[in-house]
Amino acid sequence: MKLELGYIYIKDIQFGETSKVENGIIYVNKDELKSIILEDQNLKSVEFDLAKPGESVRITPVKDVIEPRVKVEGPGGIFPGMLSKVETVGSGKTNVLKGAAVVTTGKIVGFQEGIIDMTGPGAEYTPFSKLNNLVMICEPIDGLKQPEHEKALRFAGYKAAAYLGELAKNITPDETETFETLSVTEGMKAYPELPRVAYVLMLQTQGLLHDTYVYGVDAKRIISTLIYPTEIMDGAIVSGNCVSACDKNTTYHHLNNPVIHDLFEQHGKTLNFVGVIITNENVYLADKERSSNWSSKLAEFLGVDGVIISQEGFGNPDTDLIMNCKKIEAKGIKTVIITDEYAGRDGSSQSLADADVSANAVVTGGNANEVINLPKLDKVIGHINYVDIIAGGFDGSLHEDGSITVELQVITGATNEMGFNKLSAR
Amino acid sequence: MIKVVQYINQFFANVGGEEMAHIPAEIREGHVGPGLAFQQAFKDEAEIVATIVCGDSYFNENLDKAKAEVLAMVKQYNPDLFIAGPAFNAGRYGVACGTIAAAVKEELGIPSITGMYKENPGADMFKNKVYMVSTKNSAAGMRDAVKKMAPLALKLAKGEKIGSSAEEGYMPNGIRVNFFEKERGSKRAVGMLLKKLAGKEFETEFPMPDFDRVDPNPAVKDITKAKIALVTSGGIVPKGNPDHIESSSASKYGEYDIEGVMDLTEETFETAHGGYDPIYANADSDRVLPVDILRDLEKEGKIGSLYRYYYSTVGNGTAVKSAKAFAAEIGKKLKADGVDAVILTST
Amino acid sequence: MVITNNDLVNNKYKDLINIKFIDGNYRDVLVFARDKIHEGYELLTHPLSSSVKPNETPFKSLIISDLKGELNLDSVIVIENSIMTYDKFNKVNIRFNEKVIGDFKLIDLTVLESALNI
Incomplete structure (x- = not known):
């Protein structure tokens, strides 16, 4: 399967009369987009705002971040099973508005979390401070229950991203990049001497605000399975996960999965990137056993020499991570795992909730409990009064001068467990 | 200056x-x-x-x-x-x-x-x-x-x-500190995997806690004939702590004769351990070192016998190296005296 | 058996399934479960289910087996590690409003239900 991504580099985003992309600038007709979003009868209102790199803006609470993409050639459309039909995606051509994103905010529950600072010390920890963001503040109709509210917000994000993506359909990209995965047998013939490597992608799947979807299927209902990396680039996996801001994988992370990108970079040179095994992180311990049995079995079935395993979320996924690692190592396949740490504010506590001697190659996204001071910024998009009660916040987090003292875990994407960032710890 | x-x-x-x-x-x-x-x-x-x-x-x-x-x-x-x-x-x-x-x-x-x-x-x-x-x-x-x-x-x-x-450049000291690496995590992961696949040396960013696990011995064949010893890191000592075992970072262990002792009482035994609330251990040291129960089992014929001595140290902050040295000495004595099984109690 | 300190879970399921309601905090639920596990009950759901941090939500529901068997060492390790993880989080002393408390209860319920398969 072969996909060409066409990057259209975005340097600014503005509101305008007509929605279009011109000379690297996205113009958005607010009213037109608004009418599309409000087709959902569960939403009462939607407002739009812009947040650009370097601006004194704080966005919070962040639900999801989504990159605008559009299918130009090949079967299916972006976000199959959610917005588009369940056609198999991942081949042909897809255009990307690189440097832009849709950010959804809104309080589904009272302790919603996630901060993106566009400037200052907080901006260094979130990749989304470098993007030109269209921020959506959606309000549900009165009395809407949390599950429906979450769904409405999730879809509003996809729709807005697809709307922006559509603007890029007929634009010639500034740059293109091609990704190809051969069938197992073809791959073996093409790179007989290179080590064969797969990627085990763990998805958060634990209930309301903790879910991930694959082609529209709630991933807690899947058994570990195989997917082409390029399918993920077309939005086959989307996030419905709204908790643990620092180490949840937003839809943006899935679309731009860094492990996939960096494995492709070495593909055909130092390794043969065979494909992606997706697996879940369920609450039921027997599910964890079954899913990790399957991911290790699939790794064995593919005949790989090594895998990289990435994680999502806090606490019990440590158990899935260690099970995956242990069982895959037991099959004689080398592993590297990517995680993050909760080592306490002083860094002295045991970092993970589970451990095993076979996990001898670990990449860490840093200690999420480390405390950071975020200065007052001129503008807040969303609500800030909640920081006292979110994870990583504490009584007195919000100071009178508008600055906040919080643990890193409040920052969206700060300790990402796909290895999206440079942050680490020793 | x-x-x-x-x-x-x-x-x-x-x-x-x-x-x-x-x-x-x-x-x-x-x-x-x-x-x-x-x-x-x-x-x-x-x-x-x-x-x-x-x-x-x-x-x-x-x-x-x-x-x-x-x-x-x-x-x-x-x-x-x-x-x-x-x-x-x-x-x-x-x-x-x-x-x-x-x-x-x-x-x-x-x-x-x-x-x-x-x-x-x-x-x-x-x-x-x-x-x-x-x-x-x-x-x-x-x-x-x-x-x-x-x-x-x-x-x-x-x-x-x-x-x-x-x-x-200091040695890792158990305190995790964040910093920005030169490459992002995924790239570091790919690099680490390539080294691991090639059998080259690689350095994990998070060493797993030390697992010094010991495989259990096969089950005791006939517990009703076995000579059982008690060993504790809970610091139970004869009242007055005659060997002056330290309340933390112990540098020694004690060997105490319990021949004829049927029950550890408030008047006769106490704990030297400084890492937990000693009230309940001092009131009844059997709570940490179950001599009374083992005497009952001995009487009922459910175990062969209780070994004449018990060994005690304080686990609180005691260096693993010291603990290993104590264990090697104690093990040698137990073996020499034909002890079949040991019950290890902590705190 | 469901062990919970969440009355939303208790009220919804007390007539349908075996529930032990704990009139206490998150840690009390873990400790009760630990004691049961040491008696030989098997842990069926991960005690740190949900990514909502243990110092954030006051509510916890988990499931252990209805029947007692031999001591399950995996269960022991998971529950003990979970209690250690709980203890390492700095405790916050915040009075939540009713809406937030209701939300915490709801999330705990849905996470539990994802395992109950109802």
């Missing part, structure tokens, strides 16, 4: 080798031996005002006395910074450096640093107590050691924020 006092051994002070290792601590004005390289690295920011020279044998054989003497010398100069070593792979020198550097930090509250090779026995003993720079294994690595130790020492003296071990 930052005032510095440095500690070095007889060898680096050019007094002599092993034959001079007995010399007691003495103090000299200014820098001596490796102090010159440190002084050059400090430029005008700091000055080594005095150097303490002490023989390795003297320090290690008179630990408490030597420590007190050196501390008094340091105190007299009231420095802003204390440097011990670097000791490279010299074992007794490393232990001396670790001991004194940690003591200066803890007891005098003066910023303190040392350096040695990672396999120096002083490293495992003190790397979590004081900043310890990882050096090469011989004095040929002096230049490299100074290059790492001097900047970190200045930062400590100035009270600046200390970065992660990977950035600053």
Whole structure:
């Protein structure tokens, strides 16, 4: 399967009369987009705002971040099973508005979390401070229950991203990049001497605000399975996960999965990137056993020499991570795992909730409990009064001068467990 | 100007080798031996005002006395910074450096640093107590050691924020510190996997906790015939703690005769352990060391017999190395006396 | 058996399934479960289910087996590690409003239900 991504580099985003992309600038007709979003009868209102790199803006609470993409050639459309039909995606051509994103905010529950600072010390920890963001503040109709509210917000994000993506359909990209995965047998013939490597992608799947979807299927209902990396680039996996801001994988992370990108970079040179095994992180311990049995079995079935395993979320996924690692190592396949740490504010506590001697190659996204001071910024998009009660916040987090003292875990994407960032710890 | 006092051994002070290792601590004005390289690295920011020279044998054989003497010398100069070593792979020198550097930090509250090779026995003993720079294994690595130790020492003296071990060059000390790597995590993961696949050396970013697991022995064949011993790290001792087992970081264990003892009472036994609320253990030590129950089982014929002695130490903060040494000795005695099984109780 | 300190879970399921309601905090639920596990009950759901941090939500529901068997060492390790993880989080002393408390209860319920398969 072969996909060409066409990057259209975005340097600014503005509101305008007509929605279009011109000379690297996205113009958005607010009213037109608004009418599309409000087709959902569960939403009462939607407002739009812009947040650009370097601006004194704080966005919070962040639900999801989504990159605008559009299918130009090949079967299916972006976000199959959610917005588009369940056609198999991942081949042909897809255009990307690189440097832009849709950010959804809104309080589904009272302790919603996630901060993106566009400037200052907080901006260094979130990749989304470098993007030109269209921020959506959606309000549900009165009395809407949390599950429906979450769904409405999730879809509003996809729709807005697809709307922006559509603007890029007929634009010639500034740059293109091609990704190809051969069938197992073809791959073996093409790179007989290179080590064969797969990627085990763990998805958060634990209930309301903790879910991930694959082609529209709630991933807690899947058994570990195989997917082409390029399918993920077309939005086959989307996030419905709204908790643990620092180490949840937003839809943006899935679309731009860094492990996939960096494995492709070495593909055909130092390794043969065979494909992606997706697996879940369920609450039921027997599910964890079954899913990790399957991911290790699939790794064995593919005949790989090594895998990289990435994680999502806090606490019990440590158990899935260690099970995956242990069982895959037991099959004689080398592993590297990517995680993050909760080592306490002083860094002295045991970092993970589970451990095993076979996990001898670990990449860490840093200690999420480390405390950071975020200065007052001129503008807040969303609500800030909640920081006292979110994870990583504490009584007195919000100071009178508008600055906040919080643990890193409040920052969206700060300790990402796909290895999206440079942050680490020793 | 930052005032510095440095500690070095007889060898680096050019007094002599092993034959001079007995010399007691003495103090000299200014820098001596490796102090010159440190002084050059400090430029005008700091000055080594005095150097303490002490023989390795003297320090290690008179630990408490030597420590007190050196501390008094340091105190007299009231420095802003204390440097011990670097000791490279010299074992007794490393232990001396670790001991004194940690003591200066803890007891005098003066910023303190040392350096040695990672396999120096002083490293495992003190790397979590004081900043310890990882050096090469011989004095040929002096230049490299100074290059790492001097900047970190200045930062400590100035009270600046200390970065992660990977950035600053000190040995990982159990405190996790965030920092920005050059490459993103996924790229580091790919690089690590390629090394692992090629059988090359790689360094994990998060070492798993030490698993010193022991496979269980096969089950006792006939428990009704077995001689059972009790061993505890819960600190249960005869009232008055006759062997003076320390309440933490125990340096010894005790062997106590319980022939004819049917029950541990408030009047006869207590705990020496300082790491938990002792009220319930003191009121009835059987709660930690179940002599009463085992006597019942003995009477009922459910076990063969209870071994005549029990062994006790305090697990609170006790070094794994000491615990292993105790266990080896105790195990030997139990084996010699034909004990079939041991019940180990903690707290 | 469901062990919970969440009355939303208790009220919804008390007539349908075996529930032990704990009138206490998150840690009390973990400790009760630990004691049961040491008696030989098997842990069926992960005690740190949900990414909502243990110092954030006051509510916890988990499931252990209805029947007692031999001591399950995996269960022991998971529950003990979970209690250690709980203890390492700095405790916050915040009075939540009713809406937030209701939300915490709801999330705990849905996470539990994802395992109950109802």
